[in-house]
Amino acid sequence: MHALWVAKPANIRYLTGFTSPEDAKLLVTESDAVLYTDSRYTVQAEQESRVPVHIARWDAVYEHAKPLVTGKNVGFEADAVVYSAFRGLLEGLETTLRPVENVIEPLRGVKSAAEIETLKRAARIADEALEATLPMLKPGVAERDVALELEMQMRRCGAEAAAFDITVASGERGAMPHGGASTRVVNDGELVTIDWGARVDGYHSDCTRTFAVGEISSELKQMYNTVFDAQQRALEAIRAGAKCFDMDAVAREFITAAGYGDYFGHSLGHSVGLAIHETPNLSFRAKEERLEVGNVVTVEPGIYVPNVGGVRIEDTVVVTESGIEFLTHTPKHRL
Known part of the structure; x- marks a missing residue:
């Protein structure tokens, strides 16, 4: 050529x-x-x-x-x-x-120090915007109104745009991983999954949190804690030189052992940068790809049960010489 x-x-x-x-x-x-x-x-x-x-x-x-x-x-x-x-x-x-x-994509996969700083800014803006939006997440609010407020807050904080169409999926709609935001009203006793990000100087952040509104059932709590623990295990395993396939397997095997294997259909994560989905991917299909220092990847296990609801918890991290550094910092905890 x-x-x-x-x-x-x-x-x-x-x-x-x-x-x-x-x-x-x-x-x-x-x-x-x-x-x-x-x-x-x-x-x-x-x-x-x-x-x-x-x-x-x-x-x-x-x-x-x-x-x-x-x-x-x-x-x-x-x-x-x-x-x-x-x-x-x-x-x-x-x-x-x-x-x-x-x-060209392999060149983009390893981020420079300047790119990582821009990605940090995007993640910080998204974190700040969600913090400003969360007080409205209560029974009676429409998903679409939460998404609109969140995008407005990101722009106020300095984003040029949302990184993608924001997902606010409550109740049974949580079983749709990319369900967007509808006119559905949030109810007491439900989980609400919010997937959002900011675009800054062309670079994208990506984060997901699932919140309990009021007191939730033991079934929903078990789903949430399974995803939380699966993500923690995957985050602890990520390191330079690790096979992407193996990172996916860490979370997938944990979720499967908990009885939810059939409800985790997507990959564990993907890279982010000038596009919201880049390579390498933390995927069951990525049998040969290995992580390198400077890769910026999402770690986002999920469980999606039709007619019940869904949970996804996602963070974006940069692979370092010693492990990982978090770019997203919105708080999360077991329920």
């Missing part, structure tokens, strides 16, 4: 510093790189990009790029280029195209 056509927004931002990568493409050759975007971003791209910028209508981009790759093998991000875009590349560049995956 002699060149790479970069289409993923997070990869473009990582390589160039351009903060509107959804409307850009990047061509990286053996000797140079060019950021392509349109005239709406002329000033912004020139101010932000660390690589040369070419402003053009999209139908003219290939005219500029073609001479740079004539006779070369050009890789393209196969998981980010739809078929119509592939046809445009093929016809516009008139060269050999090779589908590639996971070329």
Whole structure:
């Protein structure tokens, strides 16, 4: 491969510093790189990009790029280029195209000190915003109102946006891991799961807490404490060099032994950064991946029982030479 056509927004931002990568493409050759975007971003791209910028209508981009790759093998991000875009590349560049995956992502997986500081800021803002929001979490409040207040508080604290659509899932809706926030009203004696995060300078935080509203049943308490203990065991096991598969297994085996194995369907965690889901993943599918110093990962076991409710407890940590450092600090405890 002699060149790479970069289409993923997070990869473009990582390589160039351009903060509107959804409307850009990047061509990286053996000797140079060019950021392509349109005239709406002329000033912004020139101010932000660390690589040369070419402003053009999209139908003219290939005219500029073609001479740079004539006779070369050009890789393209196969998981980010739809078929119509592939046809445009093929016809516009008139060269050999090779589908590639996971070329830039390993570089993004190990965070620099500056990136970690930004992630800490995002996590701190999210923590402060939830603290300001929690007094309204009581019987009679609608999930959607809690989510709206939480997002407003994050923006007041300095976030450019929420990191993703906030989940506030109460009662039986807690069995939906990504249930969003509905008009449902919180009732006494229920669990409420809140999954939220802040985006700061393009970087995302991610945290989940499950709260008891009033006195809950022994069944819900058992579910909660099982998840709490599973997360504690996984956090204690994380270290540089550990297999991601094994980290997932620590929590999964504990939850299974408690009788809830069928109700923990997702992976233990994922990396975060310029995207909310990055690699490496703490997953039962990640049999070869190992953690490295500088990886920033979530640890989020959960139990989701239909018609009963759900529990998830999530923290984001950075892998260090000696273990882990927490980025999220919202309090949690056994029930």
